[in-house]
Amino acid sequence: MSDNNERRVVSVIVVNEASVLSRITDLFSGRGYNITSLTVAPIPESKYSRLTIVTSGSVRVIEQITKQLHKLIPVLRVYEHEDLVEKEMAMVKFPASENIADISTLCAAYNGKIVNVGENVIIVMVADEPKRIENFLKIIKRYSPKEIVRSGAVALER
Amino acid sequence: MQINGAQMVIEALTLEGVDTVFGYPGGAIMNVYDEIYKQKDFKHILTRHEQAAIHAAEGYSRASGKVGVAMITSGPGFTNAVTGLADAYMDSIPLVVISGQVPMSLIGTDAFQEIDAVGISRSCTKHNYLVTNAADLPRVLKEAFHIASTGRPGPVHVDIPKDVTAEIAEFDYSVELELETYKPHVKGNPRQIKKAMEAISKAKRPLFYLGGGIINANAAYEVRDLVRRTGIPAVETFMARGVLSYDDELLIGMLGMHGSYASNMAMSETDLVIGLGVRFDDRVTGKLSEFAKNAGVIHVDIDPASISKLVNATYPIVGDVKNVVNEMLELTGQVKPENYKSWRETVVNFANLHPLTYHEDSERIKPQWVVERVGKLLGDDANISTDVGQHQMWTGQFYPFTRPRQFMSSGGLGTMGYGFPAAMGVKAASPEKTSINFTGDGSILMNCQELMTAVEKKLPVINIILNNNFLGMVRQWQTLFYDKRHSETDLSVQPDFVKLAEAFGGIGYRVNTKEEFDAALKDAVKKDVVAFIEVIVHRMENVMPMVPAGGSLFNMMLLEKKGDK
Ligand SMILES: Cc1cc2nc3c(=O)[nH]c(=O)nc-3n(C[C@H](O)[C@H](O)[C@H](O)COP(=O)(O)OP(=O)(O)OC[C@H]3O[C@@H](n4cnc5c(N)ncnc54)[C@H](O)[C@@H]3O)c2cc1C
Ligand SMILES: Cc1ncc(C[n+]2csc(CCOP(=O)(O)OP(=O)(O)O)c2C)c(N)n1
Ligand SMILES: [Mg+2]
Numbered sequence: 035m036s037d038n039n040e041r042r043v044v045s046v047i048v049v050n051e052a053s054v055l056s057r058i059t060d061l062f063s064g065r066g067y068n069i070t071s072l073t074v075a076p077i078p079e080s081k082y083s084r085l086t087i088v089t090s091g092s093v094r095v096i097e098q099i100t101k102q103l104h105k106l107i108p109v110l111r112v113y114e115h116e117d118l119v120e121k122e123m124a125m126v127k128f129p130a131s132e133n134i135a136d137i138s139t140l141c142a143a144y145n146g147k148i149v150n151v152g153e154n155v156i157i158v159m160v161a162d163e164p165k166r167i168e169n170f171l172k173i174i175k176r177y178s179p180k181e182i183v184r185s186g187a188v189a190l191e192r
Numbered sequence: 193m194q195i196n197g198a199q200m201v202i203e204a205l206t207l208e209g210v211d212t213v214f215g216y217p218g219g220a221i222m223n224v225y226d227e228i229y230k231q232k233d234f235k236h237i238l239t240r241h242e243q244a245a246i247h248a249a250e251g252y253s254r255a256s257g258k259v260g261v262a263m264i265t266s267g268p269g270f271t272n273a274v275t276g277l278a279d280a281y282m283d284s285i286p287l288v289v290i291s292g293q294v295p296m297s298l299i300g301t302d303a304f305q306e307i308d309a310v311g312i313s314r315s316c317t318k319h320n321y322l323v324t325n326a327a328d329l330p331r332v333l334k335e336a337f338h339i340a341s342t343g344r345p346g347p348v349h350v351d352i353p354k355d356v357t358a359e360i361a362e363f364d365y366s367v368e369l370e371l372e373t374y375k376p377h378v379k380g381n382p383r384q385i386k387k388a389m390e391a392i393s394k395a396k397r398p399l400f401y402l403g404g405g406i407i408n409a410n411a412a413y414e415v416r417d418l419v420r421r422t423g424i425p426a427v428e429t430f431m432a433r434g435v436l437s438y439d440d441e442l443l444i445g446m447l448g449m450h451g452s453y454a455s456n457m458a459m460s461e462t463d464l465v466i467g468l469g470v471r472f473d474d475r476v477t478g479k480l481s482e483f484a485k486n487a488g489v490i491h492v493d494i495d496p497a498s499i500s501k502l503v504n505a506t507y508p509i510v511g512d513v514k515n516v517v518n519e520m521l522e523l524t525g526q527v528k529p530e531n532y533k534s535w536r537e538t539v540v541n542f543a544n545l546h547p548l549t550y551h552e553d554s555e556r557i558k559p560q561w562v563v564e565r566v567g568k569l570l571g572d573d574a575n576i577s578t579d580v581g582q583h584q585m586w587t588g589q590f591y592p593f594t595r596p597r598q599f600m601s602s603g604g605l606g607t608m609g610y611g612f613p614a615a616m617g618v619k620a621a622s623p624e625k626t627s628i629n630f631t632g633d634g635s636i637l638m639n640c641q642e643l644m645t646a647v648e649k650k651l652p653v654i655n656i657i658l659n660n661n662f663l664g665m666v667r668q669w670q671t672l673f674y675d676k677r678h679s680e681t682d683l684s685v686q687p688d689f690v691k692l693a694e695a696f697g698g699i700g701y702r703v704n705t706k707e708e709f710d711a712a713l714k715d716a717v718k719k720d721v722v723a724f725i726e727v728i729v730h731r732m733e734n735v736m737p738m739v740p741a742g743g744s745l746f747n748m749m750l751l752e753k754k755g756d757k
Contacts, residue, residue, distance in 0.1 A: 048373075049373055052322070052324075053310065053311075053314075053322070056311070056314065057314060060314050060315055064315050094500075097500065098497065098501060101496050101497035102497050104496070104497075105495070105496075105497050107318075107319045107339060107371075107373060107374050108373055109373055110372060110373045
């Protein structure tokens with residue numbers, strides 16, 4: 035059993051009810067587990083929501099995380115993904131004085147586009163694998179981004 | 193039936209067969225108390241502190257096997273109860289705790305006596321609810337009892353705003369529960385069980401490691417059967433005392449930090465650990481990397497998260513230990529008790545080398561003697577609770593337990609102040625037995641107000657205070673690991689315990705000699721009123737053996753040979 039910290043994506047299907055999110059986050063903070071990102075939204079036409087949690091830990095810790103999550107009463111299922119499609123979205127605000135054509139081309143390479151053009155700023159969005167989002171955010175540094183927001187990853191098993 | 197929320201609480205408790213509720217009223221829960229006043233189905237025991245109400249419910253539950261029920265008000269009533277919830281959570285005790293809350297319209301406004309109760313209890317309960325509609329109450333209460341008592345048991349907290357207890361809605365308790373997300377796994381995997389039994393039949397030095405889960409599962413008698421039929425020696429955790437009878441030839445003793453030499457050596461030498469309802473607590477394992485180092489591990493537990501949490505299980509079996517042991521009993525044919533003969537002899541040799549014992553003292557009573565003496569005089573006729581400290585460990589080591597549910601002590605949280613109220617709950621659950629609480633001069637003061645409850649409700653608990661004028665367990669660590677710097681553990685300044693008991697209408701005894709002790713105990717058993725028996729014991733006695741925290745189980749500090757000092 036390796037003690038190396040591995041990045042892991044865990045999906046949790048929970049009953050969509052009051053305070054269910056705090057149960058999950060309390061579990062992570064209370065037991066000292068990491069949360070890198072967390073997204074949550076209702077599953078259409080059901081009483082459930084789906085959370086995607088990006089976490090890290092040793093094999094033993096990840097196993098405990100999934101078991102402890104499963105122990106929570108409103109949790110229906112926990113998937114710890116092996117083979118998955120992962121996407122994340124990011125939005126970035128640039129000064130309108132930057133080279134819009136350059137930025138637009140870059141966004142296109144990361145499944146994105148300009149979504150808003152204002153008097154002083156433009157806003158773009160990109161949607162791609164989390165690793166590539168990192169990459170994108172590195173590259174756009176030279177266009178003096180004013181604000182960046184990331185959605186956190188969502189994932190589906192293949 | 194259309195009734196209000198408060199009436200629903202009463203109806204639900206009655207339908208759940210609750211006969212005793214422990215509690216303390218206040219503004220937010222008054223509607224419910226008004227209905228308690230009007231009903232005759234269950235008894236309400238007014239404790240004198242909310243913490244005590246929860247511990248009493250715990251004691252009641254542990255002695256009876258039923259769900260313990262407690263009721264408290266919002267704000268300070270609830271926060272006083274938190275220690276009790278945490279205690280029950282750590283020791284897997286099934287409770288339903290109902291608290292009042294400020295009315296819905298005031299929630300979030302910092303209203304009088306408002307506190308985010310479910311926010312606080314989330315991390316120390318198995319589950320909790322804030323009920324926002326009276327219409328939800330029947331389902332919530334039914335779920336609460338179900339969740340508390342099934343799977344790995346634990347406390348469930350139900351927080352009810354005051355206006356919800358006044359609101360009228362339909363009450364139908366016959367509705368089927370649909371808990372799609374909660375389905376405890378009770379039946380062990382037959383293939384795994386078969387493999388485990390094969391491993392047992394092949395092992396040379398197998399060892400039963402018995403835990404509190406056996407008591408939760410009411411499986412002690414099945415386990416006794418399994419141990420006898422296989423001829424495999426057994427160690428018990430502190431929480432499992434009474435699973436085997438003290439005089440069972442195959443019981444080696446308690447293991448762990450204050451376990452016997454033979455138990456800890458057996459655990460270190462075994463080649464197959466058979467863990468039943470145990471959680472590999474750090475007080476048991478010592479240094480994990482050295483724990484049962486060369487052994488395979490069978491681990492039966494109803495909580496999957498308990499398995500391979502700390503020690504990797506070679507044969508994990510998720511299921512109710514009663515079911516699993518029954519399956520195991522079907523497969524004992526291949527296990528040959530004679531194969532373990534030399535292993536059993538090894539264990540006996542360990543026990544002869546360093547038996548669990550203590551040295552008598554000519555001047556002062558030794559605390560261990562008191563525990564043994566009560567065992568001799570009352571034995572099976574007493575239920576035993578303890579507070580926390582040295583006296584607690586001596587009770588675990590020296591009392592001759594004969595049956596499950598005879599012993600209740602705060603194991604996981606180690607809550608000083610647990611013992612006396614718990615013993616009241618035990619007495620309420622089984623009035624035919626004498627209810628003894630072994631306590632310390634420190635612990636007893638943490639809930640001594642319960643003398644009043646015990647007098648009023650005629651719960652004649654006998655508190656045996658092993659008075660060493662110290663926070664003894666902490667003093668022991670200071671003596672051993674802090675170069676005798678006894679920082680803030682000297683309790684030389686003390687109340688008059690006899691007068692304290694008398695002030696509440698109880699009875700007090702101060703005891704200096706063995707003869708006085710016998711006389712006091714006999715008198716207290718006869719008197720049928722709550723008692724303090726203060727026994728002046730040797731001040732500097734240490735609990736031995738001891739595995740220093742984080743040390744290996746086989747590296748024990750042992751009782752000094754007589755004359756070593
Ligand atoms: C000062 C002090 C010193 C201590 N020293 C020691 C010591 O030396 N030795 C010692 O043993 N303890 C000691 N303790 C107690 C210790 O802290 C733990 O409480 C105890 O060891 C846990 O016992 P357990 O493993 O039996 O688990 P429990 O806490 O009783 O847990 C029960 C386990 O069984 C499982 N379970 C529950 N129901 C079922 C079921 N129906 N079927 C199957 N499984 C089930 C649960 O999931 C859990 O894993 C000490 C405590 C204090 C305060
Ligand atoms: C509520 C609480 N506070 C502090 C402790 C730490 N503690 C553990 S044992 C102990 C000493 C208990 O003294 P006493 O009741 O006299 O028992 P003794 O060890 O002397 O037998 C203390 C302070 C605890 N377990 N619980
Ligand atoms: Mg003391």
